[in-house]
Amino acid sequence: MFDMVIAIDGYSSCGKSTLAKDIARELGITYVDSGAMYRAVTLYFINHDVSIENLDMVNIALSKIAIEFHAVDGSLHTYLNGHDVEQEIRSPKVASNVSEVAVLAPVRHRLVALQREMANKGSIIMDGRDIGSNVFPTAEFKFFITATPEIRAQRRLLELESKGITTNYQEVLANLKHRDQIDSTRTLHPLIKTDDAILVDNSNLSRQQQLKLVLDIIRNNHSVN
Numbered sequence: 001m002f003d004m005v006i007a008i009d010g011y012s013s014c015g016k017s018t019l020a021k022d023i024a025r026e027l028g029i030t031y032v033d034s035g036a037m038y039r040a041v042t043l044y045f046i047n048h049d050v051s052i053e054n055l056d057m058v059n060i061a062l063s064k065i066a067i068e069f070h071a072v073d074g075s076l077h078t079y080l081n082g083h084d085v086e087q088e089i090r091s092p093k094v095a096s097n098v099s100e101v102a103v104l105a106p107v108r109h110r111l112v113a114l115q116r117e118m119a120n121k122g123s124i125i126m127d128g129r130d131i132g133s134n135v136f137p138t139a140e141f142k143f144f145i146t147a148t149p150e151i152r153a154q155r156r157l158l159e160l161e162s163k164g165i166t167t168n169y170q171e172v173l174a175n176l177k178h179r180d181q182i183d184s185t186r187t188l189h190p191l192i193k194t195d196d197a198i199l200v201d202n203s204n205l206s207r208q209q210q211l212k213l214v215l216d217i218i219r220n221n222h223s224v225n
Contacts, residue, residue, distance in 0.1 A: 003122055003123045005125075005136045005139040005140055006020075006029075007127075007131035007141065008127040009144050009193070009197065010191075011179075011180055011183070012183070013152040013159075016145050017033055019145065019207075023125050023214060029122070029124060031124070033069070034126050034128035037067050037115070038111065039078070039090070039095075040065070042089070042102075044061060044064075045061060045101055046093065052101060058106050062107065065080065066082070091165060092165065092167055096178075099182040103182070108189065116136075130192075132196075141222070143199075143200055146199070146200070146202075153169060153173035157172045160172070198217060
């Protein structure tokens with residue numbers, strides 16, 4: 001198999017990460033959760049009272065941040081400065097602030113550079129908001145994943161409840177719509193579907209149906225096992 005990059009973009013809580021992990025497992029390639037990287041930066045900013053209005057403070061904070069991914073009990077966990085923060089970065093507080101942090105140019109420049117470095121080590125699949133449009137514009141495969149806001153909110157609520165995080169459907173739905181607005185209208189690399197990206201609406205697809213659909217496309221157009 002030749003080295004390749006698979007870019008998966010889409011709205012919040014549309015199942016991008018689940019799909020990307022499934023594909024990585026099936027094809028034996030590296031999965032990189034770009035959203036977790038932005039969440040990790042957001043968590044650091046929250047814990048250290050970093051004002052996003054103060055770019056000097058932002059740049060100093062970024063110089064102190066190290067993000068890595070490590071396997072824990074069969075799952076990929078996000079590590080921030082040597083600490084496992086996988087559960088903390090999924091909290092509603094981080095979710096409510098990550099879009100504002102992600103629009104900051106210094107943050108995006110730092111993380112995009114790190115993401116591109118990861119691709120130099122072999123085939124990868126990465127999900128996010130601007131992977132196909134900005135991080136890897138020449139990716140061999142680009143997919144844009146979507147689903148209705150209501151279905152996404154239901155999925156997100158179940159995910160949070162499974163992790164013991166207390167919230168409610170209306171709060172989750174409002175948060176998703178707020179993030180959609182910010183992600184789609186930000187000045188720097190907004191969430192868009194590129195012309196060469198394949199649209200996948202998984203509102204009525206099961207996890208396995210979606211996986212088969214995308215894998216068939218990849219396997220029919222590339223020398224993979």
